[in-house]
Amino acid sequence: MFDPTNVRQRAFALLLVMPLFFASNIVIGRAAADTVEPWTLAFLRWLVALLILLPFALPGLKAHGRDIVRNWDLIGVMGLLGMWFCGAGVYFALRYTSATNGTLIYTSSPVLILVLEWLFRGRAIGRREAIGIVLAILGVVAIVVKGSLAQLFALRFNAGDVIFAIAALSWAVYSVLLKRSTLSAVPTMSLFAALAFAGVVTLAPFTLVEIAETGHFPASLDAWLSIFGLASISSVLAFYCFQLGVAVVGPSTAGLFMYLLPPYGVLMAVVFLGEELHGYHFAGFLLIMAGLLLATAPAALWRRVAAMLPPSLAHALPGRARAAAE
Template identity: 30%
Template sequence: MRAAIYLIFANLFWAGNFVVGQAAVKTMEPLQLTFWRWALAAVPLLVLAQAVERPDWRAVLRHWRVLLLLSVLGMSGYTLLLYSALQHTSALNASLVTAANPAVIVVLSVVLLRERPRPLGWAGIGLGLAGVLLVLSGGDVERLLTFSLGAGELLIVAAITVWALYTIIARRLSLPAITATAVQVAMAALVLAPVALAAGAGLPATASGNWSLAYIAVFPSLGSYLLWNLALKRTSAANAGNYLNLIAVFTAVITVLLGQPITVPQVLGGVLVISGVLLTGAGRAPQPVSPSNPTSSPASASGLPWFRRR
């Protein structure tokens, strides 16, 4: 019961990242928001890693090359693309498309690693893709035929593709989850610092911007990781992965509570995407899950490790 509570709140905070992030990019540039998110989260995450996992930091830093690559993909690249997308599309659309990430990971695993899903896995991929296309097109097939998708839709597709690459690389890295995440966050902050400084990306100038940044730095960046790891001490990784489907659900609920409309294509597309994720997971052999990063984030609902929402 306690594990379920931890997982529910972890995914609620990750869902909030989509909604609050969309509000934040109205007053902050994606680079500014990305830099300060990781800059504020880096030291607390490093302290958390030391307190919980007590890693051998010298041994960890021997993997600095792959950790830097993962940081560029999962922390800087994914987050910049996500917040850029939220300037052009709704938080609900973004969360629904992101929910298809496990299927994208499987497709790239087939292409790059020659993995072979079971027939049920292929059915899940097809169902998830249909859901994504329904969300992206808003139910208008002509938009797909003429490829007249908006900038937000294209950016979120790019974001989940980058995250899929991140996941495939991170699967081969055997380091404690919080430690790996903390080092990648610190690297992202250091790499982005000169660019942010040159761009004049200071702290938000408005109270609402500061509150948005505070939420993003504390809840999805710190709270969710802590709750996720506490849950994994009490339940299986596969069970925890299934809870990730709550991100799109929570985003939809928050959207309704804020008085924003939800369209029929979004509802139907969301059902197809989540159903496809569950089928994709059933079509794969069980694998260990690690909550690297959100998304680096939690493990995917398909049982793939290092899948995150961030």
């Protein structure tokens, strides 16, 4: 049963809805990109997000100002990775490639996070987790290629896909850096505000050049409503849930929930764009959820499940769960 006072359970609940907030970036961002230039859109998105965060983050910023200043080089790099590459970079990429290609490439970030943690932190990848990752990847592929092998083989990659690949790697590095011990003393909301400020700083020069060259600046109400939606939902809610998840369960586990981006994106397309659901959507979603459960469920849960099964069935369960039944 869900216990809202349990920190880990609350973190997992937030991680479940986090990809829905990130998926909103595709729906809202694509609408905004028609009237707002990429650098300007990313800059205003994070500037508005920073203004939303400041009233809540200010006490923590004052209390941990020295920690933030001491780690400003690291925070600046993370602002570049999380808000520059994964902000304006994504909006540029969508000009040259399809959302299908972008989704397929971007959801490789959980695997990249695991690889980075394995390379630089010596994190072991268990058999149960590896099987869960494979199932989740198969679910993502099933959705983005519409259950058709012909569609998979017909995918063509271009400059936009390369930008998406860089963004996926940037997100993986950003996620791993979030767990640096030097940042652990700073409250999640205050750290997020500092990162948003770093993003605004790194985006500002490019935005000024873009405005000077194009002469475009958002003036319509629709454009500003889109920017506010990106700032409040795709930025504040999405990043806060992710960063809280990283702080509680670690970047590898939190990153696995990014596999939910395709099914949530499909759901938003059905609700807001009138698209239809198909069998491959349900098949992909079931594979993704099975993979997430297999990769993230605690060993104690598997031991309880194994204890209720006959020994012959318990042998099919992974690792410690099988031992619990024997």
